[in-house]
Structure formats: structure tokens, C-alpha cells
Amino acid sequence: MQTHDIKPLIAARPASPLNGTLRMPGDKSISHRALMFGALAVGETRISGLLEGEDVLRTAAAMRVLGAEVVQDAPGAWRVSGRGVGGLTEPADVLDMGNSGTAARLLAGILASHPFFSVMTGDASLRRRPMRRVTDPLAMCGARFLTREGGRLPLAIEGARDALPLEYRVPVPSAQVKSALLLCGLNAPGITRIEEPEATRDHSENMLRHFGAAVTVEEAGRVRVISLQGQPHLRAADVAVPGDPSSAAFPVVAALLVPGSRLRIEGLGLNPLRCGLFTTLREMGADLTVENERMEGGEPVGDLVVRHGPLRGVEVPWDRAPSMIDEYPVLAVAAACASGTTRMLGLKELRVKESDRLAATAALLTENGVKAEIVGDDLVVHGSGKPPAGGAVVKTYMDHRLAMSALVLGLATETPVGVDDASFIDTSFPGFVALMNGLIAAPALRAA
Numbered sequence: 001m002q003t004h005d006i007k008p009l010i011a012a013r014p015a016s017p018l019n020g021t022l023r024m025p026g027d028k029s030i031s032h033r034a035l036m037f038g039a040l041a042v043g044e045t046r047i048s049g050l051l052e053g054e055d056v057l058r059t060a061a062a063m064r065v066l067g068a069e070v071v072q073d074a075p076g077a078w079r080v081s082g083r084g085v086g087g088l089t090e091p092a093d094v095l096d097m098g099n100s101g102t103a104a105r106l107l108a109g110i111l112a113s114h115p116f117f118s119v120m121t122g123d124a125s126l127r128r129r130p131m132r133r134v135t136d137p138l139a140m141c142g143a144r145f146l147t148r149e150g151g152r153l154p155l156a157i158e159g160a161r162d163a164l165p166l167e168y169r170v171p172v173p174s175a176q177v178k179s180a181l182l183l184c185g186l187n188a189p190g191i192t193r194i195e196e197p198e199a200t201r202d203h204s205e206n207m208l209r210h211f212g213a214a215v216t217v218e219e220a221g222r223v224r225v226i227s228l229q230g231q232p233h234l235r236a237a238d239v240a241v242p243g244d245p246s247s248a249a250f251p252v253v254a255a256l257l258v259p260g261s262r263l264r265i266e267g268l269g270l271n272p273l274r275c276g277l278f279t280t281l282r283e284m285g286a287d288l289t290v291e292n293e294r295m296e297g298g299e300p301v302g303d304l305v306v307r308h309g310p311l312r313g314v315e316v317p318w319d320r321a322p323s324m325i326d327e328y329p330v331l332a333v334a335a336a337c338a339s340g341t342t343r344m345l346g347l348k349e350l351r352v353k354e355s356d357r358l359a360a361t362a363a364l365l366t367e368n369g370v371k372a373e374i375v376g377d378d379l380v381v382h383g384s385g386k387p388p389a390g391g392a393v394v395k396t397y398m399d400h401r402l403a404m405s406a407l408v409l410g411l412a413t414e415t416p417v418g419v420d421d422a423s424f425i426d427t428s429f430p431g432f433v434a435l436m437n438g439l440i441a442a443p444a445l446r447a448a
């Protein structure tokens with residue numbers, strides 16, 4: 001596994017058009033879950049299109065240490081021989097989840113209802129992120145947790161011997177919290193019942209059903225109640241991972257900003273609970289069309305065609321945030337090049353991502369000559385309809401999405417934009433630089 005001791009400086013130069021037909025790396029959320037559910041199922045799960053980013057490789061390594069057989073047959077093609085619900089075994093060493101909030105929080109859910117001792121840690125970014133949002137509700141199953149001050153990793157877990165089912169209303173919109181509680185509930189008798197005040201990505205619900213669990217979802221307006229029948233017999237099930245819409249956000253915004261661009265992104269995951277960015281870009285005037293829409297492995301998939309065109313500022317409502325939570329930094333870049341003001345409302349959750357993404361996104365823009373401000377939990381960006389000045393080396397704070405957003409901005413600015421550290425891009429989008437350069441006649445992203 002790659003370490004992050006090298007800090008390459010990469011700058012994007014003002015670019016010629018982006019053109020081509022491409023596929024995105026596999027969806028990160030679905031990839032983590034495919035490995036975890038595969039490890040909890042009986043039999044052999046075959047996964048195609050698995051994201052081989054560092055975050056997902058951490059999950060693969062953890063599942064192996066916990067007793068599942070996890071094998072890579074070819075790039076993207078993996079096999080997991082699971083241990084059955086409740087069948088994982090005590091790890092001999094500390095579980096290091098690297099930079100990945102999803103890996104750490106979902107794994108905490110699995111470990112809470114396995115009767116053994118484990119310790120989890122992560123890199124400096126993950127060790128700053130809040131874990132009480134999962135450990136507080138998980139403790140109600142009978143597990144015990146010890147954390148560092150403020151509920152931070154490292155985390156020691158004494159899993160419950162006879163876990164109780166959970167009944168909980170998730171106070172923040174978070175698919176990670178919801179999924180951690182469902183994973184815990186797999187090894188508890190009876191019904192685990194989770195209420196979420198706003199719908200978040202539902203890959204766990206869809207995939208649990210695909211592996212044979214009984215999951216029901218009741219919807220009342222924005223509120224969703226998810227019920228899982230505990231101790232199911234999970235059966236191995238093949239998973240075809242669609243392209244990641246959160247990764248597609250970067251070439252899509254780049255194509256919208258650089259005159260003459262046209263891209264076709266094939267086999268892209270288009271789950272409506274992940275598509276808030278595309279909705280917003282269309283409201284801004286973007287030419288985005290979907291072709292070949294189909295269902296694959298229980299998820300909507302299609303080919304997305306994007307063409308360059310002018311954008312205008314819009315207001316992005318707070319209740320859209322869960323469907324585009326990882327896309328705000330690159331939306332802010334699009335807003336910086338639009339004409340007029342874009343107000344992105346209700347971005348509190350961005351403060352607890354790999355970095356404080358609200359502050360860091362505002363800084364990314366202002367250092368490159370864009371007028372932007374934070375008002376409460378909102379981000380306000382004043383686009384002038386002209387290319388921003390650029391010229392800054394952006395601080396990325398171990399955050400892949402900030403690095404990619406800054407490099408996309410650099411494709412549209414008057415002068416190049418640099419990033420202090422491009423190495424974290426590999427956590428979610430290995431091959432990003434080569435893929436982007438491959439779309440442009442003269443490579444625009446290079447080592448500084």
C-alpha cells in the first residue's frame with residue numbers, strides 16, 4: 001500500500017478542450033460495502049469493477065485480518081470468501097483504516113456485534129474526525145468503546161457477546177452512521193430500526209437485500225425508517241460496481257468550464273441519492289444528458305454526456321446536501337467560473353470531512369482571486385463569468401477532493417493552480433492525473 005511521505009506538487013495549466021469517451025473508477029461507497037458484505041456472507045462473492053483506491057484497499061486488508069479470504073484475480077476483479085454473519089475472528093493487530101471515514105465507521109458497526117477485542121486507528125486526518133456519532137448509538141447494543149479525547153481514533157472496541165438490536169434516530173444526515181448501525185444489527189436478534197430525518201445514499205439497504213437480508217424502508221416525506229431483520233443468512237452474491245458519480249464530478253466540471261469540451265462517461269452510477277450535483281449543474285445551465293439508462297445489480301446506471309457551456313449562479317437548497325455531500329468543493333469551482341452568485345446552503349457536515357472542507361474550499365477560491373465567503377454554514381461564491389486569476393498553490397490538508405477540485409480550477413484560470421500534495425488523490429481516484437491528461441490534446445496536469 002502506498003504511503004504518503006512523498007508530496008508531489010502538481011499544477012494544472014490553462015487547458016485546451018477535454019474530449020473523449022471514458023469510464024470512471026468503481027464507486028467508492030459500493031466497493032467498501034461489497035467487501036464487507038462479502039466477508040459476512042457464506043460462500044464466494046465475485047466483485048467486478050472494484051475501486052482499487054487506497055480507502056477501499058484498507059477495507060480489503062481489514063476484512064482479511066478479520067478472517068475472510070479476499071483475493072484480487074485481475075484489476076478490478078476480486079473474490080471474497082465470507083465467514084457468515086457473526087463469523088469474523090479477533091484481529092491480531094491494530095486495524096489501520098488510513099484516510100477513510102467510511103471504512104472506519106462501517107467497520108466499527110461490524111466489530112460492535114462481534115464478541116472480541118479490537119483496536120482501530122487511521123492517518124492524521126482520520127484521527128481528527130468525530131467517531132461518537134457511531135460509538136454512542138453502537139454502545140446501546142452492549143459493545144464497549146474507548147476513544148481518545150473528543151471521541152477520536154484510536155478506538156478500542158469490546159464487541160457485544162449477545163448484541164441487542166438497535167432502535168435509533170440518526171441526528172445528522174449520514175449514510176455512514178446509518179450503515180454502521182445496520183451492520184451491527186446483522187448480528188443481533190430481532191429488528192434493528194433506524195430512522196433518518198433526511199434520505200442519504202441507500203447502497204447498504206440495496207446491497208443487504210442483494211445478499212439476502214430482509215430490509216424494509218418506510219418513507220414519510222423526507223424521513224425514512226429502515227428495518228432490518230437480524231441474524232439473516234447472508235448468501236454470497238456477485239457485485240458489478242458502477243462508475244463513481246463523485247469521481248465523475250471532476251471531469252464533468254472541467255468539461256463544462258473549458259470551451260470546446262465534450263465528454264461521454266459510460267457505465268456511471270446514477271442513484272438519485274447521489275445525483276444532487278448533476279441536478280444543480282443543470283439548474284446552472286449545464287448541458288448534461290443521460291443515455292442508455294438501465295438497472296445493473298440493483299443500481300441505476302447510465303452514460304452521461306456533458307458539453308461545455310456558460311453557467312449561471314444558483315441557490316442550492318440545504319436539503320439537497322446529502323445527495324451531493326462530497327461534491328461541494330468542485331461545485332464551488334464551477335460556481336467560481338459562473339456568472340452571478342451561487343449560495344450553497346447548510347454545509348455544516350463539510351467541517352468534519354477529511355479536512356474542514358467548508359473553510360478549505362473558501363480558501364481555495366479566494367487565494368485564486370475568486371470572491372467567496374462563509375456565512376454561518378453556507379458557502380457563497382461570486383462568479384464573474386470570466387476565468388479567475390489562479391496562481392496560488394492550494395493547501396489540501398490530506399483531502400483528495402480539495403486536490404482534485406483545485407486542479408480542475410487550474411484548467412480554467414488565467415494562470416496555473418498548484419496543490420501542495422497530490423498524493424491523497426489515490427484514496428478515491430487512482431489514475432486521476434493520467435485520465436485527465438488523456439482527455440486533453442496537450443497534457444495540462446504535471447509535476448511542478
Ligand SMILES: O=C(O)C1=C[C@@H](OP(=O)(O)O)[C@@H](O)[C@H](O)C1
Pocket residue numbers: 028029030101102173174175176177179201325326349
Ligand atoms: O456511506 C458512505 O459511503 C459515505 C457517506 C458520506 O459520509 P457521511 O455519512 O459522513 O455523510 C460521504 O461523505 C462518504 O464519502 C461516503
Ligand SMILES: C=C(OP(=O)(O)O)C(=O)O
Pocket residue numbers: 055099100101102103326353354401428
Ligand atoms: C468524505 C469522504 O470519504 P470518507 O468519509 O470515507 O473519508 C469523501 O470521499 O469525500
